Amino acid sequence: MTDTRTPLVEMKNVSISFGGIHAVDNASIDLYPGEVVALLGHNGAGKSTLIKILSGAYKRDGGEILINGEPAEINNPRDAKKYGIETIYQTLAVADNVDAAANLYLGRELRTPWGTLDDVAMEAKTREVMGRLNPNFQRFKEPVKALSGGQRQSVAIARAILFNARILIMDEPTAALGPQETAQVGELIKQLKKEGIGIFLISHDIHDVFDLADRVSVMKNGQVVGHARTEDVTKDEVLGMIILGKVPPKAIPGPGAMQTA
């Protein structure tokens, strides 16, 4: 179904190594508008590293990134943001000692005509966005280190959606959350998908993401095992991909697929 359109993101043959360890090895993944692609694999499979290349946190050793079919120059987080790529990192990456508004606008502060920080305007917008995401959130004046895990998570999510992202990367977004908050994130993902945003949803746990995803891409030992549409595979088959690298018939094998010959 997707073949006729240009992918929103295409990462082709991307590699990176850290002192001899091939954290990501010749990996290719893609993402279309309004699509949720789950990136699955064990801890240490290279998922976070791969998407950190897309978000500009790491520089790739090889391969290319296309955005809307055009080669994209992504060398740092600022470049990625220019392409509308927003990221919720596994570590959340919030500045603990400043408040929610300062975190939402970190690096993109609103300023008055005199060049000073427009804190009230930022707080107002923050109250609006947080009100939509997490209506119970009231602690606007406190440094985020005083917040609970779920509240910090909503700050990180709010920051990612505040600037009209076209491509959203969520690295284990529900790892720190309870069941109710997890459901809330699920609702949010459906809503963003409707708005035409492409989402990479990363998890080491298939149960978290299978119902939300249109496609899955599985990684193992830094390599891509394969891709599949969720309607074409069962959870058990995907588990087989994750654990053994065994690619089911309806999936497209990648370089990391188990050699059956």
Next chain:
Amino acid sequence: MADITTTAQANRARSASENPVKRFFRATEIDTRLLGMIGAMLIIWIGFNILSGGLFLTPRNLWNLSVQTASVAVMATGMVLVIVTRNIDLSVGSILGFVGMSMGVLQAELLPQLLGFNHPAIWVVTLLAGILLGAAIGALHGSIIAFLNVPSFIVTLGGLLVWRGATWFVTSGRTVAPMDSTFRLMGGGTEGSIGATASWVVGILACIAIVATIINSRKQRQRFGFPQRPMWAEYFLTAVGCALVLGAIAVVNSYPWPVAIARKYADANGIAWPDGGLFIPHGIAIPVLIAIVVGIVMTFISTRLRFGRYVFAIGGNQEAAELAGIKTRWVTVKIFALMGILCAIAAAISTARLNAATNAQGELDELYTIAAAVIGGTSLGGGMGTIAGAMLGALVMQSLQSGMVLVGIDTPFQRIVVGMVLVVAVWLDTVYRARAK
């Protein structure tokens, strides 16, 4: 809408159940840690006043205290930003020495040859050159720290030795004196004070500024319908702020010129010498005024500008700041360059006060500056600190120092006390942070 009213009710319910002391601090948003420091300072002041038989709390001593505090207070404002990003600058005393010596040679030996003695431009040219030199040294340190990844502790420890050595080379160890007569005003003294009338004007302007700030922040919060401080808290803060300002002005205005200087002034201006002597108040000393302006500018930079926001964000979580797209290395370079500029301003104050540039100028100042920042609530764990706190910290350190001189404690013992106070201050910071968690 319903949401807002229920939370407002919840807030009111919460404040009703709190005890009055807690409610007072929450409403006024007064930092209890800052208050603790003011308490400690008052104890030191009253203690020394008793021990010295009433010599400490006199206009004369307090005026001197303010002048002696100025140079370290200026540097402490920059040290806050350095420490907030989990760096340290051990070289500030040596930078002060080197820049001070360079400014000394420039104004006493080089510029007079070019422009003529006591040329009115000498002080500005000297000060600007010093500021540029300080900024360049700071930027050099910052670049090594940020781009070559050498820890700031090592870079500035090296700087401590390098710039002290370089100070010697400027004149081969010779003391340079006297300073340019206008430049000297930056050091205070009878001439370098602005007098009673101007001091009152400054005081009244400060009060107007306090009122304007409070009204403005109220208006801003009203514009977006945010919760406000209760009215009584606003009045309270305004009253305390203005009372402190006007009280300080009254003190510096009740310290008269020494008789000899007043008599010379009377003779020169054809004023008949009255029987009770001539009472000419000092008013605010120029170095103190400089320090206050530096404090205001630095507070503005650290709280109202993007740069300041980045400094604190980096201190909280450097990785998060980088991922947010902040150029953390450049911020580090800028912080150290700013620190260098402040060292140059401190050097101007200190050479002007001594009316000479010496080899030993600023020795141990790094410790007083760091101590001032830490005592003033800057956390060595990074991410936390205020400019006002650091300046108060400088005042506490200088109060201890001056008090000990006043009651006749020997220099070696003074050092022992200062050293112990520094350790205790850091220990208190650890305790405070552990409790805050």
